[in-house]
Amino acid sequence: MSQQFESLSRIKYKEYHKLVMSADEAVTKIPSGVNVGMSGFTGSGYPKEIPIALANRIRDEHEAGRPFKIGVWTGASTAPELDGALAEVDGIEMRLPYQSDPTCRQKINSGKMQYMDIHLSHVAQHAWFGFYGKLNIAVIEVAGIREDGGLIPAGSVGNNKTWIDQADHVILEVNYALSEKLEGMHDIYYGTALPPHRKPVPITEVSDRIGQAYYHCPPEKIVAIVETHGMDRVNVFSEPDDASKKIANHILNFLEDEVRKGVLPPNLLPIQSGV
Numbered sequence: 001m002s003q004q005f006e007s008l009s010r011i012k013y014k015e016y017h018k019l020v021m022s023a024d025e026a027v028t029k030i031p032s033g034v035n036v037g038m039s040g041f042t043g044s045g046y047p048k049e050i051p052i053a054l055a056n057r058i059r060d061e062h063e064a065g066r067p068f069k070i071g072v073w074t075g076a077s078t079a080p081e082l083d084g085a086l087a088e089v090d091g092i093e094m095r096l097p098y099q100s101d102p103t104c105r106q107k108i109n110s111g112k113m114q115y116m117d118i119h120l121s122h123v124a125q126h127a128w129f130g131f132y133g134k135l136n137i138a139v140i141e142v143a144g145i146r147e148d149g150g151l152i153p154a155g156s157v158g159n160n161k162t163w164i165d166q167a168d169h170v171i172l173e174v175n176y177a178l179s180e181k182l183e184g185m186h187d188i189y190y191g192t193a194l195p196p197h198r199k200p201v202p203i204t205e206v207s208d209r210i211g212q213a214y215y216h217c218p219p220e221k222i223v224a225i226v227e228t229h230g231m232d233r234v235n236v237f238s239e240p241d242d243a244s245k246k247i248a249n250h251i252l253n254f255l256e257d258e259v260r261k262g263v264l265p266p267n268l269l270p271i272q273s274g275v
Contacts (some may be wrong), residue, residue, distance in 0.1 A: 004229045005176035010144035011225065019225045023053035026171050026224035030054060032061070033093075034136035035071035037127075037163030040078035045156030047141050047173045048230035051082040058091040069093035073127070073135065075158020076120055077101070079233040087113065096132065097123045124162040128194055138167035141228075142215070143178040150214030153186040154178055155232055161188055164217050171224045177231050187211045 008017055027050060030036060040046030054070075061068040071094045072086065083101035086092050090112060095104060097118035107113035118126070126132060140160050144152040153160065154175060164170055189211035192198065202210050240248070258264040 005227070007227060010174050010176060010180075011227075012147040013145050013149045013219075015219065016145060016149075016222065016225055019222060020227060021224055023049035023226045023228075024057075026050055026226050027054040027057050029169065029171065029223050030070065030137055030139075032066075032068040032070065035073060035133060037073045037135050037138045037159065037167055038078070038082060039075065039140045039154065039156065039158065039160050039163070040082060041075035041156035041158035042077050043079050043233045043235060045141050045154040045158070045160075045232065046074070046078040046082050047139050048081060048175065048228045049226055050139050050171060050173060052085050055085040055089045055091055058086070059089045062089065071095075071133075073097070073123070073132070073159070073163070074099075075123075075156060075160070081233075124159050125194070127159070127162050127166055134168075135163065135166040136168055138163035138170045139173070140164060140170065140215075141173045141175050143182045144174060144180065145172070145225075146214065149217070149219060151217060152183045152214060153188065154182065157186060157188065161190075161215060164215055164221075167221070169223045170217055170221045171226070172222060173226045173228050176227065176229045184213050186213050188213070188215060190216070 008020065011017060011020065038047055038051070058068045069091055070086075072083075072092050073096050074082075076098045077083070077100040080101060083092075083095075083099050084103045087101060087103040087107050090107070092104070092107070092113050094114035094116065095108070096116040097120055099105070099115075104113065108115045116132070127135060138160075140151070140163065141154040142151045143154050146152065151164075151172070155178065187209045189201065191201075191210065202208070255264065255268060259266055259268070
């Protein structure tokens with residue numbers, strides 16, 4: 001990585017300066033067999049250097065005849081630098097809750113990787129229940145660290161709060177390519193509780209803010225910080241082929257038929273486009 005920033009300038013909490021190290025050094029703190037919660041949601045906010053360094057380490061371990069796999073938990077899909085790199089070296093034992101990487105897909109379909117396809121909204125609660133086992137390590141990208149130790153979220157939040165809360169140890173990537181104007185944009189809610197003690201989330205207007213602008217992490221949890229400078233991936237969609245056009249026509253014909261039957265109003269209802 002070519003350094004395009006002033007080192008430590010976004011790590012305002014000086015006690016953390018001694019934890020700054022290279023990605024190669026940081027991944028020595030991730031042993032085989034652990035579950036790792038990584039940031040990232042649909043190609044935004046995923047760690048840029050640690051997964052690649054970890055994939056290189058796993059490859060070396062395998063070439064030396066030593067088994068090495070981890071569980072990978074995220075918010076949603078990530079990027080080739082994370083899912084693809086780790087899947088390529090057979091480094092993922094179990095993946096949840098969602099992925100869209102072609103190498104991962106091949107490993108899953110061939111039975112070489114376990115996969116739990118879970119509704120994204122259920123994952124944090126299930127992790128708190130302990131349904132997936134112990135979360136050992138969190139690897140989280142942030143835009144910076146405040147003087148009081150607060151972590152400035154990056155381009156996505158996903159399950160990051162839960163990963164930080166649940167993990168025994170936390171590794172941070174501080175990404176200097178992100179705009180410092182991200183600070184203050186997020187609303188991290190710390191008022192949740194497990195059933196039967198859960199209360200309604202107190203949002204009644206789109207302008208309501210109910211949480212805080214930062215993640216909180218006990219300093220003793222943080223074992224490594226890696227400074228990076230990398231942009232999130234940009235999806236490039238292929239041109240629609242004949243099969244895609246036929247699918248689109250089927251959807252349009254279905255909606256038009258529902259309107260004719262009076263099931264849907266002429267202006268339709270809100271429609272969510274998934275992946």
